[in-house]
Amino acid sequence: MGPTLAMAGNGQGVIDAVGKAVPLVFVLGCVGVALVAYGFVRLTRYYNHSGSAYALVGATVGPRAGFFAGFALLGTYLFFSVCTLAALGAFTNALLAAAQPHSAQPFQLSWGVTVVVGLVLSGVLNTRDTKIVARVLLAIEGIGVVFMVVLAFVILGTGGAPSTGIDFSAFTVSGTSLQAVMGAVVAAFLSWAGFEACAVLGEETDDPRRNIPRALGGAVLLTSALFVGVMFVQTIGFGTDGNGLEAFKNSGNTLGTLGGRYVGLWFALVILFTSVMSAFASHLSAAATASRMIYALARDGFGPKRLAELDPRHDSPRNALWAVLAVTAVVDIVSWATGRPRIGTGSAALDSYFYFAVSGAVCLMFAYLLVQVGVIRFIATGRVTIPRYETVVPLLGIGVIVAVFYYNVKGQNSLLASPFVAFAWCAAGLVIVFAAPGLARRIGTMLTAELGIGSRNDAVTPASTAHQEA
Secondary structure: OOHHHHHHHOOHHHHHHHHHHHHHHHHHHHHHHHHHHHHHHHHHOOOOOOOOHHHHHHHHOOHHHHHHHHHHHHHHHHHHHHHHHHHHHHHHHHHHHHOOOOOOOOOOOOHHHHHHHHHHHHHHHOOOOHHHHHHHHHHHHHHHHHHHHHHHHHHHHHOOOOOOOOOHHHHOOOOOOHHHHHHHHHHHHHHHOOOOHHHHHOOOOOOHHHHHHHHHHHHHHHHHHHHHHHHHHHHHHHOOOHHHHHHHHOOOOHHHHHHHHHOOHHHHHHHHHHHHHHHHHHHHHHHHHHHHHHHHHHHOOOOOHHHHOOOOOOOOOHHHHHHHHHHHHHHHHHHHHHOOOOOOOOOHHHHHHHHHHHHHHHHHHHHHHHHHHHHHHHHHOOOOOOOHHHHHHHHHHHHHHHHHHHHHHOOOOOOOOHHHHHHHHHHHHHHHHHHOHHHHHHHHHHHHHHHOOOOOOOOOOOOOOHHHHO
């Protein structure tokens, strides 16, 4: 999930839209993600598969819907693979600038260079055993989260920015509108994006019907408290007046900027370093997840068979990973060379990060939407002992997602806006679904066989599907 990356880079892009109401955006995002997480927790209690949402939707709604969910999720992690390397460039330069405090023109590294270096390292690490990558991610984020929490307590202890202090009006729509806040919620979803990624390791996890739901629920619970609290502290740390919000928007790394202001240079350097590593760690995760999605789809009949091959030494989808890294390289290098897209953060790398990150988050919300439909249908079948009244939860989740879609589209005046890029990707998925019904049926048949779903009279319970774990 990359908490340090999320908190250092996801607030700047919404300041122009919502002003000081950034914490309110994250409260609404927290509610929406919690509702969505319910569907994943419920379904992964019974189904585990390397295709994650595509498998869950395919098993509960049908093969065509499942394929579409998988295609949307693949778009998500391709966009995330692209955007996180852009963030790596922005955070690297923020670290370099902080390390040269007495220089009027500190040395800066072209973010195109960091993209190339990041791609090489990603190719090396992501073709090794997943335990190694997991330990690297855990160590990086552990350090970042500890420093993030320390910084939050320091800012609260000093009373926030001298000009505005601890301003709880940041949790209201004062100075903005509900429409603007709802439109910005996609940035909050972006921060939680990835909580469901562990579901793709369902075939590789011990006791997945117990451990995958626990991982999903725990990730959302812990990061909800962290994200809302830290985003509020950052807002009051910069100040909720015009000057404070302008400084917030133009910061290349908000945690580093505030760390230097409230603690000292050494603290800023440490937290900036963890942010750089978090951006790279997030790329590792996104690229790994995208490669596993490509592997799962190719294994079930969509795409070249070579993409469904596993590295015999590390049991990882190496060919699929090379495909992901190739796409990432092309998009990032073109963005670096052209200086586009531009969204106004003042940093070309951060502009690219936020643009492609929002595109990925919108794709992800399409997959989330179908998972909610899937869990409603799953409960309605009566094949498991889940109370029917629980369908209220996914219905509310659908309502939040539809509202966010509406407010993201309303008022857009360019077909190249991030939401429309995501819509175009998902529209391509729909075209494939309707143009190749045989493909959808074939994927659905193989998916059903792998998940061990029998006739309607077969109870889908951990006991009756225990043979799948053998």
